[in-house]
Amino acid sequence: xNNDPLADTGLPRGYDLLVRxxxxxxxxxxxxxxxxxxxxxxxxxxxxxxxxxxxxxxxxHLDRLDEEMEHATIAFFVLRQPAAIxxxxxxxxLKITTHLDRIxxxxxxxxxxxxxxxxxxxxxxxxxxxxxxxxxxGMVQQSVDALGDDRVELAxxxxxxxxxxxxxxxxxxxMIVVALEEHPDLAPRLANDLLVARHFERIADNACKVAExxxxxxxxxxxxxxxxxxxxxPYVLEKGPDPSPRxxx
Amino acid sequence: xxxxxxxxxxLTAYYGGKPAISDISLDFPDRKVTAIIGPSGCGKSTLVRxxxxxxxxxxxxxxxxxxxxxxxxxxxxDPVRIRRxxxxxxxxxxxxxxxxxYENVSAAMRFNGRHSREETDRAVTRSLQQSALxxxxxxxxxxxxxxxxGGQQQRLCIARALAANPEVLLMDEPCSALDPIAxxxxxxxxxxLKENYxxxxxxxxxxxxxxxxxxxxxxxxxxxxEFGPTEQLFERPQDKLTESYITGRFG
Numbered sequence: 001x002n003n004d005p006l007a008d009t010g011l012p013r014g015y016d017l018l019v020r021x022x023x024x025x026x027x028x029x030x031x032x033x034x035x036x037x038x039x040x041x042x043x044x045x046x047x048x049x050x051x052x053x054x055x056x057x058x059x060x061h062l063d064r065l066d067e068e069m070e071h072a073t074i075a076f077f078v079l080r081q082p083a084a085i086x087x088x089x090x091x092x093x094l095k096i097t098t099h100l101d102r103i104x105x106x107x108x109x110x111x112x113x114x115x116x117x118x119x120x121x122x123x124x125x126x127x128x129x130x131x132x133x134x135x136x137x138g139m140v141q142q143s144v145d146a147l148g149d150d151r152v153e154l155a156x157x158x159x160x161x162x163x164x165x166x167x168x169x170x171x172x173x174x175m176i177v178v179a180l181e182e183h184p185d186l187a188p189r190l191a192n193d194l195l196v197a198r199h200f201e202r203i204a205d206n207a208c209k210v211a212e213x214x215x216x217x218x219x220x221x222x223x224x225x226x227x228x229x230x231x232x233x234p235y236v237l238e239k240g241p242d243p244s245p246r247x248x249x
Numbered sequence: 250x251x252x253x254x255x256x257x258x259x260l261t262a263y264y265g266g267k268p269a270i271s272d273i274s275l276d277f278p279d280r281k282v283t284a285i286i287g288p289s290g291c292g293k294s295t296l297v298r299x300x301x302x303x304x305x306x307x308x309x310x311x312x313x314x315x316x317x318x319x320x321x322x323x324x325x326x327d328p329v330r331i332r333r334x335x336x337x338x339x340x341x342x343x344x345x346x347x348x349x350x351y352e353n354v355s356a357a358m359r360f361n362g363r364h365s366r367e368e369t370d371r372a373v374t375r376s377l378q379q380s381a382l383x384x385x386x387x388x389x390x391x392x393x394x395x396x397x398x399g400g401q402q403q404r405l406c407i408a409r410a411l412a413a414n415p416e417v418l419l420m421d422e423p424c425s426a427l428d429p430i431a432x433x434x435x436x437x438x439x440x441x442l443k444e445n446y447x448x449x450x451x452x453x454x455x456x457x458x459x460x461x462x463x464x465x466x467x468x469x470x471x472x473x474x475e476f477g478p479t480e481q482l483f484e485r486p487q488d489k490l491t492e493s494y495i496t497g498r499f500g
Contacts, residue, residue: 015497081456083483083495220485 015080019089022072023148026093026100029065030144030210033100034137036062036107037203041133044114044196045126055111062104069097085217092217096147099206099213103140106199106206113196118189125175125193132168132200135161140203143210152218155211159227165204172197254279254447255300255335255417260314262292262299264307269295270471272314277417277464282439282448284462284479286455288494292471293451297419300449301335302328318417333361336410340422342402344394344409350377351390353405357413372412379445380408381438400431407438411446418442420450424457436461455495459483467491 036055043051073093076082082090121129139161146155176194180187212223255277262270270292277283285293298304299312302323316323323331344353354373358364364372373390377383382404386397394405403423410418420439424432439461442448452458458465459479466476467488475482475491486492493499 083455083459084486084492086496087484 015086018076018080019086022069022076022090022093025065025069025072026096027144027148029062029069029097030100030103030140030147032058032062032065033104033107034140034144036104037110037133037140038107038137040107040110040114041129041196044110044192045121045130047114047117047120049115049117052111052114055108059105059108062101062108066097066101070094073097085220088220089217092213096210096213099209100144103203103206106203110196110199113192116188116192118192119186121189121193122179122183122186125172125179125190128168128172128175129193129196129200132165132172132197135165135168136200136203136207139165139207140210143207143214146211147214150218152215155214155218156226158208158211162204162208165201169197169201250276251278251281253277254319255449256315256317256320257296257300258315258317260296260299260312260316262295262304262313263309263311264295265309266311268471270299270468273468273473275466275473275476277447277449279447280443280445281463282443282450282461283464283466284458285449285451285466285468286453286458286494287468287474288499289453291468293468294421295471296468297337297421297449297451300417300419301332301337303332303337333413334415335417335419336413336415337419337421338403338406338410338423341426342399342406344397344402344405346393346395348394349391350386350394350397350405353394354408354412357409361413373408376408376412379411379442380404381434381441382408398431400427400434403427403431403435404438407435407442411442415446417447417449420448422451422453425453432457455483467494469494 036058039051039055042048043055073090076090080086139158142154142158142161145151146158173194176190176197180190183190215221215226216223253276257273257275257277260270260273261268273296285296287293295304300316300323304310304312305328312324318331318334323335345356348356351373354376355369358369358372374383377386377390382401385401386392389396394402397405403426407418407423424435427435436457439448439450443463450458450461462479464477465479465482467474467482467486467490469490475486475488477487482491483495486495
């Protein structure tokens, strides 16, 4: 007779195997989310409605992966009552799942605005957004690799790249504002470009969150222990911490 | 870190010339629950038995080092008085089987000198209330202690220990013979007791340590490996050995 409560969950029974299995699921979710960003951006920049629809159709699968991951992690908590690194990994994975899901959803949003069928983008803005996409996709891949391969240093490197994305986001905003003055007829497209730039910035932030949680799982260190309080907040990087009395509390 | 109630300094305890615990130094904070965890035979029970001088009552035993209660070395004081100040509850409920519930609790007072009936009544009621047993037995305090369930008997033993007005309560695996409902009651009681007492609990059950203890000490082969706030020890243990033990990857 099998007395193991995990037997009916379809999860592996060995402790290490189970932790590895959960991580692999998270990595799979991350790869799926990354593919949605990749294809969402491709569809948007090419104005390819069919490709955009294909991304939208993948949303259900993203939801399913997210739900399965949550279920498996909660089963791990309930049936194995983890401690120390296992506890941190399980807690981190619950958060990581949310961040990866958000990344996928931002790819979904890029595909959705493609369906607006707006005019073609201005070349310089398209090139700028293309560069943002390359950096951001690399960051998501790096965060997923750091998680899957237990690489703390790889995760730490991500924060520097986030500063670059923040600067590029501000530059994109500036370029789009200038373009709006020069080409008011392109306002619908430029408004969407503004959204896409914002999406890239959010994707980079979520990749950093995945890295943060990976570092926590592996070392127990929380962000406040290795990064200044306002690190990778765009305004702080330029102006320093908010000096208002409220922020000093 | 709160004030220290009980300080252990370089404590080594022997059975027949062999050390069961070696060079342990540890501060037990006042009015907090401290759990002692570790695998079988690591010296958990020996350590707590040294804290109220029970260890020396066994044959071929010896203790080196100091145990300071409010900065006084208990090994320089009268052991009987020490055991009044540092009460103990054991793994298996051990009520006095020939006595009633009332007599069990008042026994501690009888051994501690003469008291009026009113004083004894008050102390019995208070102790039974503190051990969360009063509501269940208030109408039958003259019934035999053996008429109580295992969980109730354990709370009776806690009431008996509290009746002596101790400052520290030692609990050596107090729930290991109890079902989950009785265990939950004892755990809730432990959380309440720390308002007035310093509680030290030995447990095999790591989840129990996590649930009830403010601080946790991990012992391994007679040595103190790690001591710290429970949350930190279970979330971010500093020692690899602690991590291996609490994640079940020992051996």
